[in-house]
Amino acid sequence: MKSVPELSGRSILLGISGGVAAYKAAELARLLVKAGARVRVVMTEAAGHFVGAATFQAITGEPVWDDLWDVRMPNGMTHIDLTRDAQLILIAPATADCMARLAQGRADDLLSTLCLARDASCALMVAPAMNRQMWEHPATQRNVRQLAADGAQIVGPAAGEQACGEVGQGRMEEPATLFEAVLAHFTPKSLAGRRFLITAGPTAEAIDPVRVITNLSSGRMGYALACAAARAGAQVTLVSGPTALEAPFGVDRVDVVSAGDMHGAVLRNLNACDVFISVAAVADYRPVAASDRKIKKNADTLTLELVRNADILADVAGRPDAPFCVGFAAESHDLDSYAEGKRISKKLPLVVGNLVADGLGGDDNQVVLYDANGSHPLPRASKVTIARAILDHISRLLKD
């Protein structure tokens, strides 16, 4: 991963308390360091039973801190000095005991003292990890509420199989999710208060119970847009065709299969939406009737009769109360004329065009933005970078 502008040069204290999930904190530290953040690790005594300081020192390139009485800091005030240039303390994993101590404002080890002594400009993010019974206990729930009331952001815990073999809520969120939460924390909230509805991925039109008509869309562009909009503070609903991608952090995902399902889901979620971005590669046609039995290969040729699907974007954009609508045009040739043609015919303020050879399915993309002022080519970049640029363009047009 390359350096991420929102995280580059940020100073983050990664607090690790004593839970099995501490081993995942190494991956989290690596993600943050690779993104360009300065990460300094503070371990509790109990954390040392699960992971070693040498691991974190190697990953972060910084000394690891675990002692309130450490005299390595020039003025001997580790609990003050470590927090003064930190913009975020992220505790992952945060055990039940760690949270109880933070909720009480205790200051009897380095990590709890740092949290108490931190500057108002230094945020606190907590990723709980514990057995499900410990998580559900009223005392823990009381502590979580207290921490949230004191201004901490609580990320997770997730549900699933636990180290103890039980199943339930209490797993620490995965490092990639925590990384996303940190990134969202540092992203300016330029889209706060806006509601986005985004479609992504392919659709699949049933031929029979085991066969579909679909296309090569990976969904990555739509997911990157949903993720970037959520990071920028928008409330995002993502209507997704079948993809192999995880729902982005902070995004409400609605799974669909066919173009008809997608159309229904879009209309159901259109209420109070400010921006609709139609990224999905929606099948233009579907079989007239899906066979309810598997079609057998009895004949040498087989003809499928197809019927046209409704155009979801044109339907939404044609409404009297239409939100700001953005279309995508993936073309094999004559990009300018087709993309601009779609912008005019579907009555869209913005179309994002690309040649299929440049983007479909891959990690990178090269796009041209078409609006009422003409065409604006963007340099070739990752879909994440392109997503940011598209959102910036939308923000500018919304302000006009």
Ligand code: CTP
């Ligand atoms: N779109 C849609 N519903 C459809 C077909 C397309 O909402 N049934 C949207 C796509 O999500 C995209 C835009 O319309 O934002 C353009 O889609 P594209 O497939 O490129 O163009 P079409 O309008 O289908 O025209 P053609 O296939 O002839 O290029």
